[in-house]
Amino acid sequence: MSVLSEVLASNAAYAEDFGDKGELALPPARGFAILTCMDARLDPAKYAGLAEGDAHVIRNAGGRASDDAIRSLVISYKLLGTKEWFVIHHSNCGMEFFTDDVIRGLLASSLETAALGDDGFYDVGTGPGAREGDYIDWLTITDQADSVTEDVRRIKAHPLVPAGIGVYGYIYDVTTGRLVEVPAATEAGRAG
Amino acid sequence: MSVLSEVLASNAAYAEDFGDKGELALPPARGFAILTCMDARLDPAKYAGLAEGDAHVIRNAGGRASDDAIRSLVISYKLLGTKEWFVIHHSNCGMEFFTDDVIRGLLASSLETAALGDDGFYDVGTGPGAREGDYIDWLTITDQADSVTEDVRRIKAHPLVPAGIGVYGYIYDVTTGRLVEVPAATEAGRAG
Incomplete structure (x- = not known):
């Protein structure tokens, strides 16, 4: 079966069992957002315990605080009310290899x-x-703890981000599934 | 319990039951990528049937083919071998309301x-x-079918995207969970 047929078949099964999810509100029910990598091994809904409707999830190569991630985060709080954000990079990231x-x-x-x-x-x-x-x-990465900390700092220093937003920095370990805190990012990300 | 404590507790439970996922390879096993919206109601792994390791997932406000999404897609095929891409916007998107x-x-x-x-x-x-x-x-949206088609066209016309990549355009219906094809995007997204 082709990728397209497989995706559509999986989607038909999901829609069949959709329950009352069609009534979910647009603003994230739990008021937070996760910025993380596009890496195929990462499933933020699973690794962070999200149900549909809970939180915004922004993903790009590396999970970097690019201009486009900032665009998305600003919309997330300004129009949809999120108040806490996670920046989550991960071990064995492709962005470290070039x-x-x-x-x-x-x-x-x-x-x-x-x-x-x-x-x-x-x-x-x-x-x-x-x-x-x-x-x-290309926003490549030399050291994951540094990239998380830099990205949290960039977000906190952005003129469109109010001081009251708390930003947490973590590294997801692809060998264990665990989120590991980056202390320098925690320091930089505190809500003011 | 705070959002941070909840996320960490959910993560501990996930890691506890991680199985053999620590051995997954970096390149996506099923060779494709999904570009979709950060909206909290969307869970691409669920709506498209992805297990950890299967596919790259790129998400931003609107699921737009921003410069940063193009950066991520180029890395996805050039270094990690994906050959098919989905652009999936959705009904009742916040990007239509401003x-x-x-x-x-x-x-x-x-x-x-x-x-x-x-x-x-x-x-x-x-x-x-x-x-x-x-x-x-801000990459706002007036009409979902138009935004999907424009984004597929932009990706296909990008000088770093080889003609052989097929791009599929769909709208996710948040009231039913179903993916609905955008025919003009299919036309524009054909692999050459």
Whole structure:
């Protein structure tokens, strides 16, 4: 079965058993938001105990506090009333395994998927590539605790974020499923 | 119990019953990605039938093909091998209920949450506000079928996206849990 058929079949089963979820209100019932990575191994609803209707979930490569994540967070509190936010990066994140220079070079040489070799280097591939990757900040990560702390700081310092919002910084351990606190982020994220 | 304590308690229970999920590989096992809205009522793992490890999930306000979503999608295929992408907006989305001018005005007058009155207008609130909202494109939505189609088109036309990637456009109906196809997006999203 194709991916599309599989997704639609799963969706039909979900809708069949939808219960009273059609009556949920638009604003998150539990008043918080989670910013986390797109990584396939992470299921924030499961790892943080969310039912449908509970909380906003924002996800991108790395779980970074990008301009677009800030856009989403501001809408989350300003129009939909969230008051606490989690920034959750994770161990073994793909964003640790390359730099801006690496991905720009790979995209310039080929648009096809670059396999990661046993030697820890990506296949360069053969064209056609494109140089547009040079204009993107890929928001790669060197150290997870640092990236969580920087992102919490960026959010707290943003002129559109009121001081009263508490921001919590955690790292999700993909080998255990546990959330591990980042103390420097906790310090930076305190509600004022 | 506070939100933080609740999340940590739920996480401890999840980790307790983690099974062999610690051995999942980094690249998505089913080779696809979903771009959808941060809305609390949406659980993409549930509505599309994803287990941990299956697929990348990217979420922002509206599920829009923002520059940051494009960054994430390019990493998703270029380094982690996904070949099919879903763009899934939804009915009753908060992004339909305001315009750039409205949210810029609200943020300029106050940073606190603006309640939506019975008259369909947001409370203006009292200061301090900030004008930084003027520099953000809020990516609001007028019509869901149009926004899905535009976003699929933008992704397909992006110079870093190879023609071979198929992009599917759907609207999730929050009253039924069903994914409804957007035919114009299907047309625009075909793999070349």
